[in-house]
Ligand SMILES: Cc1cc2nc3c(=O)[nH]c(=O)nc-3n(C[C@H](O)[C@H](O)[C@H](O)COP(=O)(O)OP(=O)(O)OC[C@H]3O[C@@H](n4cnc5c(N)ncnc54)[C@H](O)[C@@H]3O)c2cc1C
Ligand code: SF4
C-alpha cells in the first residue's frame with residue numbers, strides 16, 4: 091500500500107524545524123511503523139539525504155525509548171501500544187500521516203523526532219527509590235506483602251517512562267509518571283519509611299523541571315501505553331498534602347559515638 | 348605473548364571458597380574510598396547494580412550508557428524470571444542443585460567454583476530486590492511466588508508478571524539514581540564508549556563519544572568495569588534490542604583482553620518468525636509458553652493446509668516423540684535444533700516453511716480459555732499484535748532466533764579480564780553459563796556480578812594500587828582519542844553506495860547460515876573467507892551521511908557494525924576449532940547416532956580464549972582447562 095508521511099525535520103535543538111512530505115509507495119501490512127521509517131531512512135541515505143532521527147531500542151514496547159506524535163496522538167492511534175508495536179495493517183492504502191516530536195517545555199527537541207527526557211531521571215533521583223544499601227536486606231519472605239497491594243504496586247511499576255503522558259497533557263504535566271512511582275513504592279510496606287519525603291521531593295522536583303500542574307483532563311491515561319491509571323495521581327496528591335503538613339527534612343546530626 | 352589465564356579459584360572446599368576469598372581480600376580504608384575513581388560502562392542489571400553498590404561504598408563512580416536513560420538498558424526486556432536457590436516451595440531445591448543444573452545445562456563448559464558462587468549469592472539477590480521494592484509475584488498469604496521455568500524440575504523462578512527484567516532493572520536504576528543524588532555516581536547517558544585506555548598494562552580509562560554533540564572525551568580512572576551486554580546482534584536479526592553491540596568488549600579485546608568462547612551462542616526456540624526483508628528484529632515469546640503449549644509439525648512434507656484442519660494422527664509432536672521425559676520442556680538448544688531439523692527436511696509451516704506450531708488447543712480444552720488467558724494473556728496479545736493472527740483460535744507459529752551470547756571477555760574468579768584493572772560483568776563476560784544458558788539465569792548472573800561480587804573484588808584490586816597518577820593528557824590517552832577521531836573521519840570519508848544496515852544484514856546472513864544452530868567445517872571455512880570480503884566492502888563502499896559533530900545515528904551504527912564484522916570472523920574461527928558439539932554449539936560432524944550433541948571431553952574440556960595479534964593477523968587460541976570435581980562429566984540426557 092501507499093502511505094504519505096509528513097515528518098517534522100529539525101536539525102538540532104537550536105535550529106527551526108519544518109514538516110517534510112515523503113511518499114512511501116510500497117508499504118507492507120506486516121511491517122511495523124518503525125520498520126516503515128527504516129525503509130524510508132535507507133532510501134534517504136542512498137540519496138545522500140539525512141535520515142530521520144527517532145528514538146528506539148527494544149522494539150517490543152518495554153524500554154520506553156520510542157515515542158512521537160502520530161496525527162497529534164503520542165504513540166499513535168492504537169490504545170495501549172507504543173510506536174514500536176504499531177503495525178501497518180491498521181492503515182490503508184493512500185493514508186496520510188503526520189509525525190511530530192513530543193512537545194513540552196521540559197522535553198526539548200534534540201533532532202527530528204527525538205526529545206530530551208532526562209528530566210524524568212532527575213525526578214526519580216530526587217526520591218523515587220527505597221534507601222537500602224546492597225547487602226543489608228533481610229530474607230525476602232520476612233516481610234509478607236498483601237497480594238492485592240503487591241499487584242497494585244506492579245500495575246503502577248509497569249510505567250516505561252516514555253513521556254507520552256506529558257506530551258498529551260495540555261499543561262505538559264508529568265503527574266502520571268511521578269504518581270506511578272509514588273504509588274508503586276507507596277503500596278509496599280518497604281516504601282513506608284520514606285513515603286512523605288518521596289512525595290514531597292518528587293512533586294517539588296517535577297515543578298522545578300518545568301512540568302505543569304495537573305488539572306485532571308485525563309488525556310494522559312488515554313494515551314499511556316501501559317494503562318497507568320489516573321487514580322495514581324489522586325494518591326500522589328493525598329501523599330503530597332499529608333507530607334506538606336508532616337514532613338521535615340531529617341536531622342543531619344548523628345549520635346555521638 | 349601467551350595470555351595469563353590464572354583463574355584465581357580460591358583453595359578449599361567449594362562451598363567455602365567464596366567466604367574464604369572474601370576474607371582474604373584486601374580492604375580499602377573507608378576514608379580512602381572516595382579517592383578512587385571507577386568507571387562503569389553499562390547501566391543494565393550488571394553495570395547498574397555495580398555502579399550503585401560501589402557508589403554506596405563510597406567510591407567515585409562514573410557510569411555510562413548509550414541510551415537516553417540508564418533505565419533503558421536491554422535488561423529491561425527480560426520477561427520470564429530470575430532463579431534463586433531459596434527453596435521456598437520446599438520441593439527439593441538447594442544451592443547444590445542450582446549449581447548442578449547450571450553446570451549440566453551448560454554442558455560442562457563453565458567453571459565450577461564460579462557457578463557455585465552464583466548459586467550461593469542467588470538468594471541474596473532476591474532479598475535485596477524485595478527490599479528495594481521490586482514487586483515480585485506473591486501468593487495469597489503474602490509470601491513470594493515461584494514457578495518452574497525453562498525445563499527446571501523445581502520451582503525456583505521468581506517473577507514480576509511477564510516483566511521481571513523491567514522490574515529488576517528499575518530496582519537497580521532507582522538504587523543508581525539514589526547514588527546520583529548522593530553525589531557518589533555521575534551518570535553519562537547518550538554516551539558511547541569507543542575505546543579502552545591501557546597504561547602500563549593496566550586499564551586506566553575510556554574514550555567516549557557524546558551521541559548528541561559528537562564530542563569525543565577522555566575519562567581516566569583507577570579501574571574500568573564493563574557491563575555492556577551481549578553481542579547477539581552480530582547476526583543482525585536477534586531478540587536483542589537494536590542498540591546491543593560488541594564495541595566495548597571488542598575494543599578491549601583489541602587492547603589485550605582475552606575473548607572466551609566467542610562461538611557460544613544461544614538460539615531461543617520460541618520466537619515469532621520473520622515476516623519480510625524489512626524485518627528489523629525478532630520478538631521472543633517467553634518460553635513459559637512451552638509449559639502448556641504443544642509443539643508440532645504436519646507429518647506430510649510441504650503441507651499447506653490450515654493447521655486446524657490437519658487431523659490429530661497427521662501431526663508430529665516431535666519433541667514429545669523424541670524426548671518423552673522432558674517433552675516440550677527440553678532445554679533451549681535441543682528444542683531449537685529439533686525445530687531446525689523439521690524445517691530443513693521440509694516439514695516447516697508458514698512462509699518459506701520456516702516455522703513450527705505451538706498449539707494451545709489441548710490446554711484450552713483441558714483448563715479452559717480463562718486459565719490460559721490468565722497465564723499467557725499478555726504473550727498472546729504480543730503475538731496477535733505482531734502477526735495479526737489469533738492464537739486462541741489457531742496455533743502460534745514459532746521459529747528459533749538468536750537470543751543470548753554465552754561467550755564474552757574471559758574473566759578470572761574475581762571477574763577481572765586478562766588486562767589488570769578491567770573487570771567484566773553480566774552477559775559481556777564468558778563465565779557461568781558454559782555452552783548453554785538455562786532460563787532465568789542471566790538476570791541472576793548480572794545481579795550477582797553487580798551487587799555481590801564486584802564490590803568485593805574491586806576493593807581487593809584498588810587496595811593494591813595507588814589512586815590517580817594519570818590524566819587526560821597522558822600520551823596513551825591522547826593516542827586513543829586520536830585513533831577514535833581518525834576512525835570517525837574514515838567512516839565519513841568513504842561515501843560509497845551501500846547503507847550500514849545492508850552490510851550488517853549480509854553479515855547476519857552468513858552468520859546465521861554458517862555459524863548458527865548447526866555448524867560444519869565446510870560452512871565455517873566458507874564464512875571465514877566470506878566475512879573479510881564483506882568487511883572489505885564495508886570499508887570501501889559504505890555510505891554514512893552527515894558529520895561526526897552532531898547526532899548521527901548512521902555513524903553510531905557504522906561503528907558497531909565495523910566491530911561486528913571483526914567479531915563475526917572470530918566467532919567462526921572459534922566454532923571451527925572447537926571440533927566437538929556442546930550445548931548451543933552443534934557441529935554436525937560430532938553427533939551421536941540419535942543426532943544429539945557429542946562432546947569431546949578428551950580434547951575440549953576447556954574454555955577457548957582468543958588473543959588479538961593485530962588486524963588481519965590470525966588470533967591465537969589459548970585454553971583454560973576445566974576440572975569437574977563435583978558434577979561428573981556425563982552426556983546430557985533429556986530423553
Ligand atoms: C527478549 C529477552 C528476554 C530475556 N529474558 C530473560 C529472562 O527471562 N531471564 C533471564 O535470566 N534472562 C533473560 N534474558 C537475558 C538477559 O536479559 C540479559 O542477558 C541480561 O539482562 C544482560 O544484562 P547486562 O547488564 O549484562 O547487559 P544489558 O542489560 O544489555 O546492558 C548493557 C548496558 O551497556 C550499555 N552499553 C553497551 N555498549 C556500550 C558502549 N559501547 N558504550 C556505553 N554503554 C554501552 C548499554 O547502554 C546498557 O546500559 C532475556 C534476553 C532477551 C533479549
Ligand atoms: S505513565 Fe504511561 S505514558 Fe507516562 S511515562 Fe509512564 S508509561 Fe509513559
Ligand code: FES
Pocket residue numbers: 145146147148149150151152153154155156157172173174175
Ligand atoms: S523501542 Fe522500546 S518501547 Fe518502543
